[in-house]
Amino acid sequence: MTQRPDISFEWIDTNSALIExxxxxxxxxxxxLDTEFHREKTYFPQLAxxxxxxxxxxxxxxxxxxxxxxxxxxxxxxxxxxLHAAQQDLDVLTQSVGFVPSRILDTQLCASFLGYTQxxxxxxxxxxxxxxxxxxxRLTDWLRRPLTSDxxxxxxxxxxxxAELSSIIFSDLEKRGRMQWAAEACEELRTKPTGPxxxxxxxxxxxxxxxxxxxSRFVARAVAKWREERAMDLNLPPRHVLSDIAVLGVxxxxxxxxDDLLQSRGVDNRHANGVHGKALLEAIQFGVGDSVDGDLNxxxxxxxxxxxx
Numbered sequence: 001m002t003q004r005p006d007i008s009f010e011w012i013d014t015n016s017a018l019i020e021x022x023x024x025x026x027x028x029x030x031x032x033l034d035t036e037f038h039r040e041k042t043y044f045p046q047l048a049x050x051x052x053x054x055x056x057x058x059x060x061x062x063x064x065x066x067x068x069x070x071x072x073x074x075x076x077x078x079x080x081x082x083l084h085a086a087q088q089d090l091d092v093l094t095q096s097v098g099f100v101p102s103r104i105l106d107t108q109l110c111a112s113f114l115g116y117t118q119x120x121x122x123x124x125x126x127x128x129x130x131x132x133x134x135x136x137x138r139l140t141d142w143l144r145r146p147l148t149s150d151x152x153x154x155x156x157x158x159x160x161x162x163a164e165l166s167s168i169i170f171s172d173l174e175k176r177g178r179m180q181w182a183a184e185a186c187e188e189l190r191t192k193p194t195g196p197x198x199x200x201x202x203x204x205x206x207x208x209x210x211x212x213x214x215x216s217r218f219v220a221r222a223v224a225k226w227r228e229e230r231a232m233d234l235n236l237p238p239r240h241v242l243s244d245i246a247v248l249g250v251x252x253x254x255x256x257x258x259d260d261l262l263q264s265r266g267v268d269n270r271h272a273n274g275v276h277g278k279a280l281l282e283a284i285q286f287g288v289g290d291s292v293d294g295d296l297n298x299x300x301x302x303x304x305x306x307x308x309x
Contacts, residue, residue: 009051009156013062015070021052021059022074028054030080032162033101036142036155037092043196043231043238045088047096048142053159054079060156064143068097075101082166084108084121084158086186091194104190107166110182114172125161128168133157202228207244210298212251215291217298220251222287226279242271242280254288256281 012018025031031054039045050061050068061068075081075093081101083089085108090100111119125131134154140147142155173179203209203217203224212220224238224247231238246266255261261272261281271280290296 007058007153007156007160009058009060009152009160011062011152012059013065015066018061018066018068018070021057021061022071024057025052025054025059026074026077026079028079030054030082030163031074032082032159032166033089034083034155034158035089035092036140037088037096038141038143039237041237043235044095045092046143047092049155051155051159053162058156058160060152062145063096064145071097072099075099077102079103080105082107082162084124084162086189090190090192094194100190100194105166105170105183105186106189107162107169109185109189110166110169110173113178113182113185114169114176121158124165124169129161129164131161133161196228196232199225199228199232202238203247204298206247208248212248215254215288216251217296218291219254219284219287220247221296222283222290223247223250223280226283230279242266246271250280250284251287254284256285 010017010021012021031052034051035047036049036051037045037047047063047068050063050071052059052061061071076099081104083104083106086104086106090104093100107124108119108121111124116124122133125133134150134157140151140154142151147155170179173182197205200221203221206220206224209217209220223242227238227242227247230241234241243266246264249264249266250261253260253264255264258272258277258281261267261277262269271277
């Protein structure tokens with residue numbers, strides 16, 4: 001494998017430093033971007049780092065200490081933004097700062113037009129550049145401060161080789177006459193609606209929901225919708241409001257009272273009593289009422305998109 005020098009980067013944690021870096025980046029034709037974020041303890045993703053390589057600089061930006069909306073001049077400008085597996089980056093940027101780059105190319109999506117199937121960044125770097133990036137700790141708490149040197153190098157590596165990698169991919173696409181197809185697919189991805197899924201569809205993501213039949217499916221749909229909306233209000237993962245097991249349990253029993261509710265698997269006093277319990281019982285009865293109108297069928301396939309690194 002190719003030996004590469006240590007990655008050099010700037011740690012940007014003040015507004016003044018970010019403004020200066022954005023001004024520099026805006027003068028370049030292309031910039032390469034990645035993000036680190038968490039959503040394990042919240043409903044909405046928490047932006048933890050933004051990595052941008054452009055020209056002869058690589059900045060690791062700390063959105064905890066500085067105002068990430070100061071990047072807007074760069075993202076609204078004409079410069080091309082290159083990312084890898086951009087779907088979740090676009091989602092987290094929309095949720096955290098309210099905007100996304102005006103032009104993008106996604107190296108993962110572009111590589112798919114060359115016959116690669118959902119290639120990770122690491123696999124592309126190894127196969128096309130003969131580079132092995134630092135493995136790092138995939139369970140790193142990116143919101144912790146200070147981050148270690150190794151953690152920052154790992155984050156920086158996500159954009160350090162994108163210029164070289166994308167040059168190979170884009171050149172190959174041009175030779176095969178497929179660049180326009182790839183560009184159109186990337187623009188479709190960029191403009192695709194992001195953010196939370198409709199609460200009405202939350203029941204489709206409940207584990208083992210396919211085991212339910214008849215009225216139980218309607219109750220599951222109503223309860224999962226209530227859980228999703230409650231999770232958004234509290235900015236908590238839905239499972240912290242009510243577990244999947246509890247959704248299935250109340251869907252099967254369709255309880256009418258708090259005492260009945262407590263007989264359902266996964267339900268305890270905090271779910272059954274007070275305002276919380278009343279709202280849950282109302283959701284259950286709403287589902288029961290809906291079941292009178294007919295059948296509720298599941299789609300033939302549920303597709304989950306995962307981010308490959």
